[in-house]
Amino acid sequence: MAEVQLLGVPVLVHNGKPLSESLVIIEYIDETWENYPILPQQAYEKALARFWSNFIDDKILPAIAKAAWTVNKEEREKGTEEVLQALQFLENELKNKFFGGENIGIVDIAACYLAFWLPTLEEAIGLKFLTGGKFPKLHKWSQEFINHPIVKEILPPREGFSAYYKTRYAALSAAK
Template identity: 50%
Template sequence: MGEEVKVFGYWASPYSYRAELALKLKGVSYEYINEDIFGNKSDLLLKYNPVHKKVPVLLHNGKSIVESVVILEYIEETWKHNLYLPQDPYDKATARFWIKFIDEKCFPTLWLAAWSPENEREKVTNEACEYMKTLESALNGKKFFGGETIGMVDIVASSVGYFIRVTQEIMGLNLLSADKFPQLFQWSEDFANCSIVKESLPPRDKLLPFVKGLIAKYQQDNAKA
């Protein structure tokens, strides 16, 4: 009897995308369950993630693992082939530092810059650009954060390299571009053009109108407040 591997996710979520990409890099077969996170969340999602009630959830042989970075660590430790975290303790600690930096500093500030009211946008955008400059330094001439192959930092940074690029296009912003951050921009191109990445990223022509709708609703709600 084979292993039971399921991912509860949402097609446009940069966080549930991480879990799917990690499993694909490992060559692990899984069942994907798309959740209606804006409407009726399934009883199973609420059962397997009763604390946060969010995606992603990884279900492995009946046991649930939640939070995208925790899931990535679990996948790495469970399936020992095609490793995406360095084995050297220092390099592994460095990778974890950048993962924390992306999730706690870089991505939230970029997201805020894209969605902020115009009178607040300049200050947040400047802060976001400083974080981008710092993140770019981590590449240090490498093709990927993981070196010549995609590593865990690259998986986490997909939230910046793909999802933010779609959002900035809609908002007419210049956050991640070839002129401002040439190496980081090239990384985002190389990452998105990897066959295994490309086949699992949300289709751009579907993501654009979805994000437009989210922004319009956010602006509408703010106008009423």
């Protein structure tokens, strides 16, 4: 399992030097190309942005994986509850158009999975986490994020991923 996870680790090679892990790469980009800041400039806001980015990576994404891909029904339900609780924390944190204020910042980038990939997963396997009824601010944020001209330009088509999720879920269901 660890080998599979390692294969999915993003790597940035800049000036012949590799860096891995999404959040590390984002911070490196922020420090290297200063024209378009990704992290807030004030120390406290920067620390909060790092906290929420890590919260997404360390709490929300593993809970989604547990809810979506665990065979054991009780564990799936536990994962679903963890997702909903974590999303509520994130919902309460969202105060502006984006987590970074009026501009996309590191927390928005870290939460890209929630805006783009999660709806595809939800559709493919019949789960519903990020609905407008449960999380109106996050739902609105996700629409603003994926429809931002820069983000929209670089997102891949969802169709292939939906088919992948459906196939993976069918295999998981058959293994029960």
